[in-house]
Structures are given as structure tokens and as C-alpha cells.
Amino acid sequence: MPISTVRRGEIVSWSRTLIPTAKDAPTDAEAPSHKLLSRGGYIRRVAAGVYDYLPLAWRVLRKIEQIVREEMNGAGASELLMPALTPIELFAETGRAEAYGPLLFRLEDRHGREAALGPTHEEVITELMRGVVSSYKQLPLNLYQIQTKFRDEFRPRAGLLRCREFIMKDAYSFHMNVEGKGGLNEAYDAMYRAYVNSFTRCGLDFTVVEAESGPIGGSASHEFMVNCESGEDTILRCPATGYAANVEKCEIGERPHSFEGEPTGPLEVVHTPDCPGIEDVSRFLKVKPPNMLKTLVFKRADGAGWVLAVVRGDHDANEGKVKAASGGAGGAVAMADEKEAKAAGFAIGYVSPRAALSVPNTLLLVDPDAAQGMDRAKGKPSFWAAGADRHDHHVKHFNWQREMGAVLKDHHRVRVADIRNAMAGDPSPRAPGAALEAKRGIEVGHIFKLGTKYSDAMGFAILDEKQEKRSVIMGCYGIGVSRTMASCVEMSHDADGIVWPLPIAPFHIIITPMRVEPDAPAMKAACELAGRLAASGFDVLVDDRDERPGVKFKDADLIGIPIRLTLGDKALAEHSVEFKERRDRESKGELVKMDAVVERCLRAAGSVK
RNA sequence: CAGGGUGUAGCUCAGCUUGGUAGAGCGCGGCGUUUGGGUCGCCGAAGUCGGAGGUUCGAAUCCUCUCACCCUGACCA
Structure with a gap:
């Protein structure tokens, strides 16, 4: 005996199930999905x-x-x-x-x-x-x-x-x-x-991106991100090759760098009281963050020294990249404990690259965008502001060669490497000349190679x-x-409510009879139609509530059922129903003859239901 | 965890400054009206004002403590 291959759909009456829709969402709901899922019952x-x-x-x-x-x-x-x-x-x-x-x-x-x-x-x-x-x-x-x-x-x-x-x-x-x-x-x-x-x-x-494997461990990892502007995560994508990665993982293409360049003036120490962050210093000194050097202190896991990571003031250092770039000698690194770092001689909050000269066993990692003696765009020497290695003090006119000297050429002590988070506009790591684009997404899947x-x-x-x-x-x-x-x-909604893709919609079709008394022609037609649609595999919700048409239409839009079949006097007089897809906001709907409805719905559903 | 905010009817909120009988809209029940995009009218039910303590003749309102929830950040398979 053959196994039945046609799935019979389900028929549910609105009045016999629980769909508590509401005009207002609870105040605490802000995200569209939170509001609409709440309002839609x-x-x-x-x-x-x-x-x-x-x-x-x-x-x-x-x-x-x-x-x-x-x-x-x-x-x-x-x-x-x-x-x-x-x-x-x-x-x-x-x-x-x-x-x-x-x-x-x-x-x-x-x-x-x-x-x-x-x-x-x-x-x-x-x-x-x-x-x-x-x-x-x-x-x-x-x-x-x-x-x-x-x-x-x-x-x-x-x-x-x-x-x-x-x-x-x-x-x-x-x-x-x-x-x-x-x-x-x-x-x-x-x-x-x-x-x-x-x-x-x-x-x-959705977009598949390369990802860090995180605290779960492992060696390779991909994230599956639903594309939508309200997403919590930023992903970067190369438009030329399709390469995509999350912020933590994304590589940055070649960036030219050179420490060579004349000083812009004598090194000037400035008293900068109450300026714990880059933003504060920037405002106080009237220097834009892209002209500042941010120096972060990392500690080697084996305790055998320190790693200083220097990035531009408007960039964020990436711990994973710092770890990778400092690898080999001493193994993994972690953000330094503030007390410990202070004890070792770092003026936390006011560290400059020069601290690498004064504190022994310190590796200096410089991001290419910070390793600039010349301002390429302007064709003149770079102006840098940096920490003064002294509490509440910063310096202006920091010059790499003057301040650091010959050590810049010692690859055991100073290295230039990609150590920051990627941003929109950065060069693509996969295609020369292409720039990375930033998009927002919501992580819905994650796969890892855990290893042992x-x-x-x-x-x-x-x-x-x-x-x-x-x-x-x-x-x-x-x-x-x-x-x-x-x-x-989040991805699929409009001002009126949810717009479900057919495959995961709670019901494929909502039938909206204008009159719902058991012997009303509209209600009889609705029941008959629901039976035929279910036999073709559709899940059908029949809105049998004794409500005004406006209420039913608003609710149907809100809960987002992909296809709405309306049974009113005008259509019934022509042995027809009104067919309307939820995603078509503008269209008035089309009249479809009663015996052609199932076929019309099948066509709208494509081969998938 | 840090900063900010909110708790009053099922939901959205007013009332609190300046203490004195607990309110509105939506929703809910009834009656009528209306019937293709959240009709209109009348009537009605509904709240230990988050909780505890205090001040006071009297506390939703003032004070103290506490609980819950939300937002931003940090955090985050």
C-alpha cells in the first residue's frame, strides 16, 4: 500500500482558538518583532x-x-x-x-x-x-x-x-x-x-559569515545572520567576492604604512585633567580621534612580559588579532589587569608607545593606520596626539621616528600588524581595490569545529x-x-503587521467571511472552501468572529497570514472570492471564481507550502 | 554589574509638584445602531494605586527600605 504523500492541511476557527490581538503593545516592547508578536497574540x-x-x-x-x-x-x-x-x-x-x-x-x-x-x-x-x-x-x-x-x-x-x-x-x-x-x-x-x-x-x-569560535573553543566557525537593519551584530562584506565576516573576525586588506615623516612641531606635554577616555581628550585638546594614538596594555598569558597595542583613536583594538600578531614568543595574551599594569610602570589611561622603551619585555604592536609618519591624504607629515605616560597628561606632535628611534626597525620589539576591528570602507582582504561594506544582522545559526x-x-x-x-x-x-x-x-513586516514567508506562516490562508451566522451564504462558502483548501495541503484559519470587517482586516494584516480570501456579498453574487496576498500592500485584491480558488492559491504558493 | 527610568483597571496612560470620596481611552459584559479597513449611542462590571515600614487626624501623593520591570552600556555559541 502506498504511503500518502499529500499532507492534509488543518482548519482552525478563530473563535475556537486563542489569538489575543491588541491595538497597543506593552510599553516595554521596542523591537518590531517584540511589538508585533505581542500585539498579534x-x-x-x-x-x-x-x-x-x-x-x-x-x-x-x-x-x-x-x-x-x-x-x-x-x-x-x-x-x-x-x-x-x-x-x-x-x-x-x-x-x-x-x-x-x-x-x-x-x-x-x-x-x-x-x-x-x-x-x-x-x-x-x-x-x-x-x-x-x-x-x-x-x-x-x-x-x-x-x-x-x-x-x-x-x-x-x-x-x-x-x-x-x-x-x-x-x-x-x-x-x-x-x-x-x-x-x-x-x-x-x-x-x-x-x-x-x-x-x-x-x-x-541571510548571510553566512566567518566568525570567531568564542569561548566554546575550536578552530573554525561560521555564523548565519538574518539580514536586517535592527540586528545587534555588525557584519562586513566584500562586494567583489562575497567574503563576509563578523567584526571580531573580519580581516582587513593591505594598508600601506611607514613611520617616516618629519615632526610637526616640538613634543608638547599638556595637562589634561579628568579625561579618562579618547572622547574627553579629543574634546579637551581639540584634536580629532583619527589624529590620536590609543595604546592598550595586554599581558602575556605566561607572565613573561607585556604587549602594547597601538591603534588610531577612532579605531577599536581586536583582542583576537592582538593575540595572533603577538604569537610565537610567549603565547596568548589577555587584557591586562589595571593594578598589575600600573605596578609594572604603565600609566593606564595615559600610555604612549614610548612605554615600550621604558618597561622591559614589552612588544609594541602598531596597526598600519597608526603607523603613519606621513598623512597620505594631505601629503604632509602626520600630526599625532598620544598619552604622556604620566597621569592626567597627554602629548601633542608625537613623531614616531623622533620619539621611538632605532627600535622601530627591531622586529623583535616593534611590529606593524592588523590588530583592529574592521569597519565599513576598509580595504577588502580578498579583492584589491574593493572596500568592505557594513551590514546589520541577527545571528540565528552558528557552526563550530570544536576539535578535542x-x-x-x-x-x-x-x-x-x-x-x-x-x-x-x-x-x-x-x-x-x-x-x-x-x-x-524583524526582517519581514510593515506598518500594519507581520508578513510571514509562506513556509513558516502559522496558517497559509485566512478566510474572512463578512457574515458569520451558520446559515449565512458567506459562512457556508467559507467552510466549503476551507475543506477544499485543506485537502490541497493548506493550513486555513477561518475568521468566524462576529466582528466588523475593518476589525477582521486589521487583525489579518497584523498576524500576517500570507493569503487572505474575503467572502462578501459582492463577490459571492459572482460566485467568486476576493484573493489578496499579504505582501501586496497596494493591490485591492482580485476576484477569483469559486472553483478556481484552490488553483489560484497553489499558484501563489509556488511549489512550496 | 554601572548609569538612567517606570510601577495606578486586561492594555495605554492621567492624577503625585501643593496629602482630603481613585480617573480617562482602548478592551470586556448588556441593549440598541451600523455592516468592505479598528461604527455610533446608552448602561454596566472591573484596581489591596508593586510590597513593607514611617510621618500625619488623614498617604496613590511626603520619607525610608524593598521587590519587579524597561532603556543605554558592559557582557554574550
Whole structure:
């Protein structure tokens, strides 16, 4: 017997479900998605960063989940479900009980045992795998779950975009090797494709960017960002090549630099009281930030000295890049502790590049835009203001060669390197002559190559084919399901309400009969039509409320159902209904004969429903 | 965590300065009216004024403490 391949749609009456729409959004809602999901009766706030998902929202979430599920299964992953409640010992094992800090929701049971509500499940799944996988023959494996996650955010905000409790799909893959068949790269690439497929099928406009792997560790990482101006994250993109990366990761193309240039005047020390930041000094000295040198103090992780990072006043130093540029001698670096740095002789807040001369074991890293003796645009020597290495004092007319001397040529002590965050207008690292563009986005997916961080920490090693015990190599892959719903609203709405893409709309079609008494022609036609549409796979919402037309139209627009079929006297007299797509704001709608409606809707839906 | 702000009816808010019977609009219930873009009219239900303590004859209002929530920043798979 063949398996039925046609999905029968669902029919729901507005009056028999819960869709509490409202004219006003709660005052605390600012983000469009927060306002519209609240007004549209999708969500209600229960506590800070904690929400009810009402029937409409739950339908959307389940549709997103289903798409993700299909793509994950198609990519060879298997679904399981792990507990949200996790004994603290598991997080202690990898040090993340500390690393996650207050972000971890902690609780204590009646016996005084500590537990945490899972923010993510690397430890839990590694613990599981450690117990059940004992041979390389069982790998590779890719396991995922869709589940509620908990993070005690310092500041939940923007409705569903940053919650303390949210729905997430997290997947973990396990391998004996990185390259080749069954390796990490193969799974990573499969996940990359599954993510592209998932977000495309959801109808999202998104960009894939290269990303830092962050505190989770690992070696490579991509973020999937929904494009929208209200996004929290800035991404940079090369228009010539399509290269895209987030601010932390984005490389900057070649920038010419040279310390050579005549002084603009004698070095002048100026008393600058109460000027802790660049902005204050800039105002006080009447010097624009692009003419100032910002010098930050980093400490080597091994304690064997310091790294000074010099960037232009209007630029931000990038810790990851500083780390990379100072690599080799002494390993990783971290922002210096203020007390410690002061004790070593740095006048924190007033440090100049010259501090590299006076404090031993100090490497000076200079960003190319700061390493300028000549102002190229103006064709004359650069004017620089900098710290005076003395509390409440700065200097004017800083000149690299005069102030630093021969040490500039010593590559063990002074290096010029890309050490700042990229900005719009910076040269592209991939195409000469092209400039990076800045866009805003919301992160909805993130994939990582973890390597052996967790398997090492938790002792998950098995024998390979050569009888050698090796740590299992891992990858992990997340999708914020509830955030995806919210970012879709951010991306797709207008003044009247939400405009859902068809694949994740709670209902494909809303039928709006003008009269709703059970024996009214409009209501009878609505029921008949709903049945035929459902048989073709459409989910149909019938607005059977005894409300004025204006109210129904406003609500239909607000909740964002892609297709509206209106049944009024005029249309019925011609055996027709009025067909209107939500995304067409201007059009009046078209009259469609009753027996052609299903076909018209199918055409509007394309091949996807 | 730092700075700022708000808590009064289901929602949006007024009242607080200058203490004296707790209000409006939307929503909700009823009646009538209207019926293609949030009709109109009348009637009605609805609030321990976030909580505790204090000052006072009397506190939504003044004082102290506390709780919750929001915004900006920092933080952030």
C-alpha cells in the first residue's frame, strides 16, 4: 500500500482558538518583532526574558523545527533528547561551571546537590558518548536535539531575540579524523549545507559569515545572520567576492604604512585633567580621534612580559588579532589587569608607545593606520596626539621616528600588524581595490569545529584502527529556533503587521467571511472552501468572529497570514472570492471564481507550502 | 554589574509638584445602531494605586527600605 504523500492541511476557527490581538503593545516592547508578536497574540511575557508561546507562535515554531529536522535528518544526523537539568559536576569537568559564570542557571535540589539548567549540551552528550562509544567503527556520528535552553542573561531584551529561556536546535558530531571520509570537515560541510537549506526554506534573507569560535573553543566557525537593519551584530562584506565576516573576525586588506615623516612641531606635554577616555581628550585638546594614538596594555598569558597595542583613536583594538600578531614568543595574551599594569610602570589611561622603551619585555604592536609618519591624504607629515605616560597628561606632535628611534626597525620589539576591528570602507582582504561594506544582522545559526576540547577535558578517547588511543574529534552546530521566528518578523513586516514567508506562516490562508451566522451564504462558502483548501495541503484559519470587517482586516494584516480570501456579498453574487496576498500592500485584491480558488492559491504558493 | 527610568483597571496612560470620596481611552459584559479597513449611542462590571515600614487626624501623593520591570552600556555559541 502506498504511503500518502499529500499532507492534509488543518482548519482552525478563530473563535475556537486563542489569538489575543491588541491595538497597543506593552510599553516595554521596542523591537518590531517584540511589538508585533505581542500585539498579534503570539507571545506573552511571563517574566524577564521568559515568554508564553501562544497557539500562533507555537505553530510557527513547529514549522521551523520541522524544516530544521528534515534538513538535519537529510544530512545524516539523528534526533535525540537530553535533559535540561544537568548535574553541575558535568560542567565542572570541563571548567565551564566557572567559564560560563553567572550565565549558568544554577539550582540546588532537596539533598543539596547542585545542578544547572542546560545552556548547551557539550558535556552531557560527551558523557553519553563516552559511555556508549568504544570503537572507531561506531563513528562518525551526528546527534541533535530541539529543546528549551536556559541562560541567565544579565540583560534579556528585545522580546524573543535575547531570552533567558529559548528554543534551540543543537547538534554534535564525533569523528576520528578531521580530513577525509567520515571526518569532521565532511560533517561540517554537510551541516553548512543543511543550514543554508533550512534558512532558505524558512524564507529568510541571510548571510553566512566567518566568525570567531568564542569561548566554546575550536578552530573554525561560521555564523548565519538574518539580514536586517535592527540586528545587534555588525557584519562586513566584500562586494567583489562575497567574503563576509563578523567584526571580531573580519580581516582587513593591505594598508600601506611607514613611520617616516618629519615632526610637526616640538613634543608638547599638556595637562589634561579628568579625561579618562579618547572622547574627553579629543574634546579637551581639540584634536580629532583619527589624529590620536590609543595604546592598550595586554599581558602575556605566561607572565613573561607585556604587549602594547597601538591603534588610531577612532579605531577599536581586536583582542583576537592582538593575540595572533603577538604569537610565537610567549603565547596568548589577555587584557591586562589595571593594578598589575600600573605596578609594572604603565600609566593606564595615559600610555604612549614610548612605554615600550621604558618597561622591559614589552612588544609594541602598531596597526598600519597608526603607523603613519606621513598623512597620505594631505601629503604632509602626520600630526599625532598620544598619552604622556604620566597621569592626567597627554602629548601633542608625537613623531614616531623622533620619539621611538632605532627600535622601530627591531622586529623583535616593534611590529606593524592588523590588530583592529574592521569597519565599513576598509580595504577588502580578498579583492584589491574593493572596500568592505557594513551590514546589520541577527545571528540565528552558528557552526563550530570544536576539535578535542571537550573529549580531552572529559577523557573521551577510543582506539583507532592502529590500536592507538585517540581523543575523539567533535563539531557542534546550533540554531536558535525561537530567535529565528523573531528575526523573521524583524526582517519581514510593515506598518500594519507581520508578513510571514509562506513556509513558516502559522496558517497559509485566512478566510474572512463578512457574515458569520451558520446559515449565512458567506459562512457556508467559507467552510466549503476551507475543506477544499485543506485537502490541497493548506493550513486555513477561518475568521468566524462576529466582528466588523475593518476589525477582521486589521487583525489579518497584523498576524500576517500570507493569503487572505474575503467572502462578501459582492463577490459571492459572482460566485467568486476576493484573493489578496499579504505582501501586496497596494493591490485591492482580485476576484477569483469559486472553483478556481484552490488553483489560484497553489499558484501563489509556488511549489512550496 | 554601572548609569538612567517606570510601577495606578486586561492594555495605554492621567492624577503625585501643593496629602482630603481613585480617573480617562482602548478592551470586556448588556441593549440598541451600523455592516468592505479598528461604527455610533446608552448602561454596566472591573484596581489591596508593586510590597513593607514611617510621618500625619488623614498617604496613590511626603520619607525610608524593598521587590519587579524597561532603556543605554558592559557582557554574550
